[in-house]
Amino acid sequence: MVEARDRIAHLYRRAGFGAGPEELDRGVARGYEATVDALVAIPDRDAGADAVAPPSFASESAGAVRDPAQQRAQRQQRQEELRSLQQWWLSRMVASTNPLREKLTLLWHGHFATSIDKVKRPQLMYGQNQLFRALGSGSFESLTGAVAEDAAMLIWLDSNTNKVGHPNENFARELMELFTLGLGNYTEDDVKEAARCFTGWGLSPTATLALRPAQHDDGMKTVLGATGRFGGQDVVHLLTHSPASSRWIPARLWSHLAYPVEPGDPVISELAPAYAADLDLRRLLRAIFLHPQFSSDRALTGLVKQPVEYVVGALRALGLGVDARTPVVLQELGQVPFAPPSVGGWPQNSYWLSTAASLARLRLATALAGRADLHALAALPAEGRPDAVARTLSVARWSGPTAAALGRVAGDPPALLALALTAPEYVVN
């Protein structure tokens, strides 16, 4: 049986980026269910995150830049904008006072994974990020419909060049495979037919959706067995309300918040019916956090921290801020915000456990230990320091061998903290 305090600490790690000792005390006093309700309420205001100054973007002309010198200047400009965009979002995560919204924004960025590598314009990535923030806990149909019309997505999966006669299947395929249904729940014909429904979706000069009737195929289409003169949003409706999607979406959320599962898992069978009724994500999140399996031993050691979670969690715990090095560190760890490796987003768990990532963690941990204020830790007797670090890092307890290894360096607080940040108990969420 998981202790009440450990259970709430686990909730804060998964629904956010970890909690400090005082926040845990408040959670324990309030009780688990009330803490869940407070988290999933997601108020509109986030006093911490909203204090972070938003990034600014230079206006860009609609047409392509041809002059080489101007092209270089534009690349440079965009590179700087991307850096400030990354720092802005990471700073929001670090400063957030209700971090579930930022956590969901990260989750949807991985789900509807879109990369600056092709979109090119940081401002459009910013727009998509704000979309995830605004709609990430409402109706999944509304979220998906908005993502389909989002400028960055229109570019990323080529909807803006999808025309009658020669449809481009890119968006339709990923919409089914990754965003709504999962492999095996649609046919190749469904992909081709759905692609026809999205023909004529273009990008206006101001980077909004422009419907171009002349390029739209307004014939009859058959998608998942339904036939009609469908447009793109009809497809979004059909897909998000299909039985396969009512398992796929809970399975994706469960996999990112508890532990990886397939849509056929018994846990998902319990979550799917209520979700299918209204596609309400806030209710689904509440059901996930309150499910007994969410607090099981399997869940407690079921996820490796993604690099963004690892870095943000450590900065929050140590009272440090994002700096210019942070995006570089994330690149070494293998997870660059706004640049997922593919439309499939980031894989989980063992994907983060390469030797290269192990080195990057050790380097980061050493650097953070050099930046952190360790006076309070150094004031403690050496034998009490490993446990104090565990409390700071929101680790329930060190295993015997880790405690022994940390005990041997307890006389050297920076080394102790650096090693604790690389300990298996901290790397696993």
Added chain:
Amino acid sequence: MADVEGPSEARPTAAAASAAEPAPSAGIHAITRRQFLSGGVAASVAGAAGLVVARHPWAAAHARRASIDGRGTLVMVTLYGGNDGLNTVIPFEDGHYLGGRAQLGYQPNEVLAIGDGLGLHPSLKGMKQLWGRGQLAIVRGVGYPNPSRSHFRSMDIWQSGVPDHDVPSGWLGRWLDTGTDPLRALSIGPNLPRLLAGERASGAAVPLGAFRLPGGPSLSASFADLQRPFPGEPALEARVAQSGADLLRVQSALAEALSHQPAPAPAGGAGPAAAPAGNPLAAQLDLVARSIKSGLATRAYAVSLGGFDTHANEKQVHSELLGQLDAALTGFASALAGDRRGQDVVTVVYSEFGRRVAANASGGTDHGTAAPVLVAGPRVRGGFYGAEPNLADLDQGDIRFTTDFRSVYATVLEGVLGVDSKVGLGARFAPLGFL
């Protein structure tokens, strides 16, 4: 359905080599060859491959060329995104090619012709030279049954080597399972591809930049202290500790080896220098070349280049990417040219799928199926292997595969790594004749 008994086929060079020098692989050569039969197509392909090679003018050079005989180094180059095979090895004489690609296709006078009505993409000038030297094998129409058009599923299939169900380990990972040393296979970059993930063991990921541990020896010793496994440790936490232990092993071995093979002086600041700017694959292969020359015990390397998902504006994007590929492979070949160990290096270039024959309206192509695999190396027997797909006989607009991808893997498992291909593939597949 694999591992069907078929007529046995001897491989003259391999038989001769194993007779002269009984290597660990000798036992494998003694096994009756089995042919993988995928309908009648694969059988006729296997027969055709030998004939095609014999026709080439460098057949005599092949006869003189020593076999690697299972003692080589394998370099797998993964092109992520689905490389357009038809615009890589171009059937420029086939009317069905330009018929579906009026804008996107290459005219006969644009391609680098290599015979059989085929030409290399204009960006592949270095590959054309390798072809001229008889050091480039082109395996045509490579794929698997019931092709998936999903990037992820199809790449998982290519990297796991299992086409009909999901397997978390890679075909090279299962070879790694026969030992424990993470140094046997290295991938360059932060994340380890499934290719090198075994069920028990795995390869190591080496970053491109500086590969040094922070802090002094005492921090390293304490870090090592943290990685000791213990009974009852949760599975993921044990994996974390394993990656830390592997890091220590690989870092010290590589640091020692590369101290004798320094990178050329950086042009300005840290980072890999020898590689052309903006060519990530060249930077990775530069590190691989130095590792090989240093005598590091690594037998397999994994490198990659992304961006091949050319649904739109393909002509420009694809030309640039193939230009990067060509520059990187050419640089790699010349870096190893004078090196003894470099003689036994075999490089395989593949992607998760090719693309549709017909272009879409965005100046690009959608996800397709079978595509050519390129195999290069000083001891590779250059030429065409596998039948060229018939563009007049498509499966709903897609190419039907003629050569099972596992026969490529079987060839390098046996010929380069010297292991029974059944170790990696679960069944035996008729090797192709390129080694």
